[in-house]
Amino acid sequence: MTYIVLFEDAPDADPDIRKTHMVQHLDFLEQNADKIAAAGPLSDPAGQGRDGLWIVTSGSVEQVDQLVREDPFWPTGLRKSYVILKWTQVYANGSRLIQPR
Template sequence: MKFIILFEDTPDADPDIRKTHMAKHLDFLEHNADKIEVAGPLSDAEGQGRDGLWIVEADSEDDVEQLVHEDPFWPTGLRSSYSIIKWKQVYADGARLIHPS
């Protein structure tokens, strides 16, 4: 089952947190590539990176929560919250993934 994870960054977090922990965060994403399909920061109107988004393949919401809490960014204070949203992909790579009756 697919999930979208939307992260909200702490507005007053130290701006160097992301830089300081990025290598460990990327190692974590690569180590979990079988579950975390895509990941990246979102941008504000001025193009500054903020918040984040993952698309995850997992058996349950509990599995997704475990991933979130294992991410090296989580204990740093960079993230203030996250939302886990179940997602059904119906279109990819120019093709329908479902066929309505």
């Protein structure tokens, strides 16, 4: 199954947390490339960076939750919260991936 993980950053987090822990975070993502297909920060309409998103392939929500908690960013206080959503992709690369009934 494919899941989207939406992270909400803590508004009072140290602004240097990302920079301080980025190498470990990227190492973690690379070590879990078989599960984490894509990851990255989000920005608001004004271009201000905030929050984050992962696209994950996993057998269960519990496994995704465990993955989030193993990320070196998790214990730093950067993340305020996260939500895991099941995602069904219906369109990609100009093509339908499903046929409506």
